Structure formats: structure tokens, C-alpha cells
Amino acid sequence: MTSAPTLDEGLAARLKRDANGLVAAIIQQHDTGEVLMLGWMDDVALHRTLTGGRVTFYSRSRREYWRKGDTSGNVQWVKSAALDCDGDALLITVDQVGPACHTGTRSCFDGRSLDVVTGSRP
């Protein structure tokens, strides 16, 4: 079976895109549950991600498609994908090769904690 050249119409109808035509894509390591990064996808990037075995983003700053790992080698192998209840966020689980962050940290959040007042159940 060959995959369709464009995103499934039913899925496309469920997407709630921002003003730039993008939805947020949360990237999570499939086995550890670690949240690695947040990227952005338009219909084409999502279609490529769902059908190509590797994650493709749309870069807002560079205005181009970007298949994670093509230059860095830090490939994201796709394990699962889900679209949230209101259609504006994707959760993609992956097997991340090497660091996910362009700064070299495993995740884009590592070492970037904010001061917080924690809360607890009464």
C-alpha cells in the first residue's frame, strides 16, 4: 500500500491551526515518558511525520520543513501520534537518537527550570 500524497481529509478537518497554519507538536520519548521538545507542524509536516517514520517539523524562523536529524544525526523515530480533544496539539512519541535540543542537552527543558511555588492536595 502506498500512502496518500497529502494529509487525510478527515484528519485535516480536525486540525485547529494557528494564524500561521500550524499546530503544536509535543515530542515525548516513548519509553521513559520524558518530554523532549515542542515543535510546530503544518499539514505537510504532519503528513510526512505520520507516513515517513521520522519527525518532520515546520520551522517558523527558517520558514522551511525540517526533518529532525538530517543535519545533526539526532533522528526522531516515530512510535505513535495523537491529536488532542480540540485539535490544536499533537503528541508524538519517538525514539530519540542523541540529544533532542540543538544546544546539546537531552531535552529542550533540561537545566532550564524556573522558580516555582509548588502546591499539594490538601
Added chain:
Amino acid sequence: MTSAPTLDEGLAARLKRDANGLVAAIIQQHDTGEVLMLGWMDDVALHRTLTGGRVTFYSRSRREYWRKGDTSGNVQWVKSAALDCDGDALLITVDQVGPACHTGTRSCFDGRSLDVVTGSRP
């Protein structure tokens, strides 16, 4: 010590907000690693989240602040927060009371899987 009435200036300077003044906030259950939902925060919502012990979002559809659980009881107790390398995404870990999704599922992604071609390391 009383908290400052507005967001820390250094942190505010690191935020890369979208056209609506918002950054994406990934909400993750602190102990299981489950990604529960994606919400949106402006400076005020982030400040309230960092200082109030519970997660506050800005609702794009209702155009108002929304402290999760005030009406549903499904409170998100804040455990940690981090801002990513390029300042456009937050990772907030929480203790989620009850379902995170307004539809009643534990996460906003549960039961909403997409068909995907998986990939693997060669």
C-alpha cells in the same frame, strides 16, 4: 516573603510569545510522565502558575484566565516548571486531580491516536 505582583523581568525577557502574546504550556503528570494536555499562558497566567501553586491558563476561545479545576474540581497542583531553549514552550509538571480533559478522559490525547507508520533505528 511575598511574591512580586508581576512576572520576573528576566523571565519575561526570555519569553518568545506568539501574535496573541501567548506561549504553549505542556502539562505533564509529575510522577508517571504522562502528558496530560497543552494549554496557553500569557505573562499573567504564567506568573499566577509560578506563584499560586496551581496552574492558570489563558483561554484563547473564551479570552479569559482560567485556573484549572475552579469549576470542575480537576485541579492541577504545580510541582515544577521549565522554559525551553528558545523561550516559546513551557513544561509544567503537576499532580493532576481527576481527568485533565474536559471530555472526561485522563489526558486530552487518550483515545485520540492517529494512524502512523512507525520508524526504528537501523
